[in-house]
Amino acid sequence: xxxxxxxxxxxxxxxxxxxxxxxxxxxxxxxxxxxxxxxxxxxxxxxxxxxxxxxxxxxxxxxxxxxxxxxxxxxxxxxxxxxxxxxxxxxxxxxxxxxxxxxxxxxxxxxxxxxxxxxxxxxxxxxxxxxxxxxxxxxxxxxxxxxxxxxxxxxxxxxxxxxxxxxxxxxxxxxxxxxxxxxxxxxxxxxxxxxxxxxxxxxxxxxxxxxxxxxxxxxxxxxxxxxxxxxxxxxxxxxxxxxxxxxxxxxxxxxxxxxxxxxxxxxxxxxxxxx
Numbered sequence: 001x002x003x004x005x006x007x008x009x010x011x012x013x014x015x016x017x018x019x020x021x022x023x024x025x026x027x028x029x030x031x032x033x034x035x036x037x038x039x040x041x042x043x044x045x046x047x048x049x050x051x052x053x054x055x056x057x058x059x060x061x062x063x064x065x066x067x068x069x070x071x072x073x074x075x076x077x078x079x080x081x082x083x084x085x086x087x088x089x090x091x092x093x094x095x096x097x098x099x100x101x102x103x104x105x106x107x108x109x110x111x112x113x114x115x116x117x118x119x120x121x122x123x124x125x126x127x128x129x130x131x132x133x134x135x136x137x138x139x140x141x142x143x144x145x146x147x148x149x150x151x152x153x154x155x156x157x158x159x160x161x162x163x164x165x166x167x168x169x170x171x172x173x174x175x176x177x178x179x180x181x182x183x184x185x186x187x188x189x190x191x192x193x194x195x196x197x198x199x200x201x202x203x204x205x206x207x208x209x210x211x212x213x214x215x216x217x218x219x220x221x222x223x224x225x226x227x228x229x230x231x232x233x234x235x236x237x238x239x240x241x242x243x244x245x246x247x248x249x250x251x252x253x254x255x256x257x258x259x260x261x262x263x264x265x266x267x268x269x270x271x272x273x274x275x
Contacts, residue, residue: 002195002206002207003207003258004035004038004207004208004209004225004226005038005039005199005200005208006038006039006040006041006196006200006202007033007038007039007040007041007208007209007210007211008040008042008043008188008192008209008210008211008224009030009040009041009042009043009210009211009212010043010045010211010212010214010217010220011044011045011046011051011232012044012046012180012213013029013213013214013232013233014211014212014213014217014249015136015211015249016054016056016060018046020054020055020056022057023250024248024250025248025249025250025251025253025254026060026249026253027059027060027063028248028250028253029252029253029254029256030063031063031067031252032256033253034063036184038209039065039200040063040064041069041192041195042061042064042069043068043070043072043073043188043191043220044069044071044072045066045071045193045214046070047070047071047075047077047109047112047114047115047134047149047150048070048071048077048084048112048128048149048264049112049113049131050068051068051077052082052130053130053131059133059145061079063066064073064079064080066078066079067195067199069077069188069191069195071182071186071189071193071200072182072186072187072191072216073087073088073186073187073188073192074086074089074148074149074182074183074186075087075089076195084112086112086147086188087194088183089147089149089183090148090149090150090151090167090168090181090182090183091148091165091167091168092146092148092248093143094151094164094168094181095108095148095151097163097164098151098153098163099117100144101163103153103155103157104118104155105117105118105120105121105153105154105155106112106142106151106152106153107121107122107124107125107152107154108148108149108150108151108152109148109149109150110142110145110147110148111145111147111168112149113137114131114135114137115135115136115137115138115139116126116136116137116139117138117139117140117141117176118138118140119138120154121154122136122137122138124154126127126154128174129175130203134167149182150180150181150182151180152178152179152180152181153170153179153180153181154178154229155179155198156177159179163275164181166184167183167184168181168182168183168184168185169181169183169186170262187219188212188216188217188219188220189205189219189220189222189223189227192205192208192210192220193205193223196208205223205224205225206225207225208224208226209224209225209226209227210224210226210227210228211222211227211228211230211249212227212228212229212233212235212237213230213232213233213234213275214233214237215234215237217229217237218234218236218237218239219240221237221241222240222241225263225264226242226262226263226264227239227240227241227242227243228242228243228244228245229241229244229245230245230247230249231247231248235243242261242262242263243261
């Protein structure tokens with residue numbers, strides 16, 4: 001089996017706590033992996049705004065490559081310039097279609113910034129993500145932007161069938177009645193695979209060890225040569241992993257040795273990557 005050459009990491013709950021503070025031993029452990037010759041990749045579900053709001057320490061970020069994957073892989077973030085670019089975005093007609101259908105409580109990510117249709121929607125979203133409400137612009141028409149990353153629908157009415165077409169998928173938002181609209185097929189696995197193909201000419205994830213804890217990590221944990229679910233992971237992530245940690249990730253990284261890893265000969269088949 002090929003030697004491992006890459007380590008892909010989720011962020012929240014895997015490397016940092018809810019305040020963005022690195023978990024004990026993670027920075028030292030990441031440095032140890034890098035010293036062993038593994039290239040480190042960061043792939044998080046956080047949008048550009050929510051990633052920057054964490055204010056992660058530079059001595060953590062500098063352990064990773066110059067290109068970070070945000071928003072479950074739909075955004076590429078240049079660490080050196082702090083510039084974000086959509087790898088995948090929603091069709092531009094999504095916002096006009098929602099407004100024409102009578103939806104009034106929306107929060108859209110437009111050109112990597114959040115804009116709400118109302119003060120109520122702005123306040124709800126700011127409280128949910130611990131953001132200053134002043135950081136979310138209010139514009140009832142959500143106009144004047146070029147690219148749409150996602151749209152959060154707070155209206156408590158069903159989305160009409162066929163309104164959005166096959167380029168958009170709607171998923172529940174954080175256990176609430178809200179619905180998050182994002183590009184169909186959003187998946188960390190696809191993003192990591194594409195990035196490694198561009199950067200290193202890799203055809204698959206056979207030389208990747210992946211770490212995560214959330215349901216949105218399950219595809220990546222199932223597709224990598226080694227999938228590590230950290231302690232207290234979502235059941236779906238744990239079920240897809242080859243290894244499940246019961247203790248701190250810092251301890252695992254401190255004792256890391258390729259010979260002790262549980263590998264898979266070929267990736268699991270994940271038919272539904274929605275999360």
